[in-house]
Amino acid sequence: MRTVNPVLTDPDAEGTSPERRAVLQERRLRGVVDRILGAGGVLAGRLRACGIHSGRDVRLDELHLLPTLSKRDLWDHYPFGLRVVEERDVVCVHGSSGTGGRPTLIPYTAHDVDVWAQVMARALGGAGVSARSRIHNAYGYGLFTGGLGVHHGGMRLGATVLPLSGGMTERQVRLLVDLRAEVLCCTPSYAIHLGEALRAAGIGPEQLGLRVGVFGAEPWTPEMRRQIEELLGLRALDIYGLSEIIGPGVACESLDSEGMLNVAEDHFYVEAVDADGVPVPDGTPGELVFTTLTKTGMPLIRYRSGDVASLAGPVAGSARTLRRMSKLLGRADDMLVVRGVNVYPTEIESVLLADERVSPHYLVVEDRRVASRPELWVAVEPFADAVDGEALQRELTGALRERLGIGCAVTVVEPGVVPRTETGKARRLVRWSTGDAPVPGIG
Ligand code: DLL
Numbered sequence: 001m002r003t004v005n006p007v008l009t010d011p012d013a014e015g016t017s018p019e020r021r022a023v024l025q026e027r028r029l030r031g032v033v034d035r036i037l038g039a040g041g042v043l044a045g046r047l048r049a050c051g052i053h054s055g056r057d058v059r060l061d062e063l064h065l066l067p068t069l070s071k072r073d074l075w076d077h078y079p080f081g082l083r084v085v086e087e088r089d090v091v092c093v094h095g096s097s098g099t100g101g102r103p104t105l106i107p108y109t110a111h112d113v114d115v116w117a118q119v120m121a122r123a124l125g126g127a128g129v130s131a132r133s134r135i136h137n138a139y140g141y142g143l144f145t146g147g148l149g150v151h152h153g154g155m156r157l158g159a160t161v162l163p164l165s166g167g168m169t170e171r172q173v174r175l176l177v178d179l180r181a182e183v184l185c186c187t188p189s190y191a192i193h194l195g196e197a198l199r200a201a202g203i204g205p206e207q208l209g210l211r212v213g214v215f216g217a218e219p220w221t222p223e224m225r226r227q228i229e230e231l232l233g234l235r236a237l238d239i240y241g242l243s244e245i246i247g248p249g250v251a252c253e254s255l256d257s258e259g260m261l262n263v264a265e266d267h268f269y270v271e272a273v274d275a276d277g278v279p280v281p282d283g284t285p286g287e288l289v290f291t292t293l294t295k296t297g298m299p300l301i302r303y304r305s306g307d308v309a310s311l312a313g314p315v316a317g318s319a320r321t322l323r324r325m326s327k328l329l330g331r332a333d334d335m336l337v338v339r340g341v342n343v344y345p346t347e348i349e350s351v352l353l354a355d356e357r358v359s360p361h362y363l364v365v366e367d368r369r370v371a372s373r374p375e376l377w378v379a380v381e382p383f384a385d386a387v388d389g390e391a392l393q394r395e396l397t398g399a400l401r402e403r404l405g406i407g408c409a410v411t412v413v414e415p416g417v418v419p420r421t422e423t424g425k426a427r428r429l430v431r432w433s434t435g436d437a438p439v440p441g442i443g
Contacts, residue, residue, distance in 0.1 A: 032055075033054075043069075046067070120154075150185045176203075242307070261325050262314075274286055289305065312326070376407075378400070417441070
């Protein structure tokens, strides 16, 4: 296979040898442990309980022996109980609305924002973005880290950021045509929404200047990638992150990373672990656990992300030496158990969108109205009204049984029936225990 020689935005960080990086990681790990202990809060108490009284007591190759933190710890100490700096050192707060209406808030220092800008600049640089590029940024601006994360990184690169935020699709269509941005940043579901709006307005990809898209914040499959690339005429790359760690830029696919995402592991040390928290070998899916090596506002040691992916080394022979993670398989808590078979919604998406007739508007419904007999429903919208719904239903049911081993009830619904998101993250999975069907026509 041809080796691409990438242009690295930050060659010292992205291209150093793994051995030298490990030395840096360990030094930074000791530094962050000292900062946490010095602050003397909840996190310091946890470390002391494990016999750690100084940064010198930790080693990178023994990090996996420390206990993990999870979202529960953030909720228990809401809003800022895990902060390790004085309030006056906090320059902004981000977070996510979270599930069950419980927000997670993250305090950032100026140093944290600087690290964020750095990793986002690298991520965009790996997608071929340069000081000459225009970035159409349709990630939401707000507490959500998508909008401002891309904004910081784009500005750091010297590119021109167009801060569209989410929504007001008509205006976005207009500006995509008028300003001919080369780079589109938004959630993959909004990329589809924009693409469909462009198509409805009779605007083809050739009338746009788009070359590359950096899409993330929600799960999406290679099949969805194909649809986005076709709709918008660009190369679609995946970006991953979570506000607890920094936001987007924790990991990002580059033009040369062969479908996996380069982890900014000089700032965020990554492990993939099994259900007991024990690291799994490269190539085996596990829950991603992150340790922030340079954060100062709210550093986290061994934070369980809930996200499932596998890890790998760099592409052989590449100048980029960072470890990589696969596209996300799903969230540990999104795993569905259908009559004994474990399956993630993304695996269902792969089967659905491999069928040319199926649009990316679908919803998986886990029907738990009878707790002892959970059922799985999949509502799909075809691209056109003219599709033979019954045949499609039969064939998709067969494909899901054959490829994933699951029996579920596929329902083909009218175009426009599956709820859309104009802003924010698409909802692909609904758990249904009482009340009306989440989509008409199922149940
Ligand atoms: O979603 C940060 C982000 C913004 C990433 C823009 C990429 C682009 P949160 O709102 O805190 O942060 O949500 C984090 O979203 O734990 C994953 O479950 C999911 N997620 C993020 N990126 C991806 C991705 C931002 N590329 C949670 N693929 C994470 C799948 C993703 N899921």
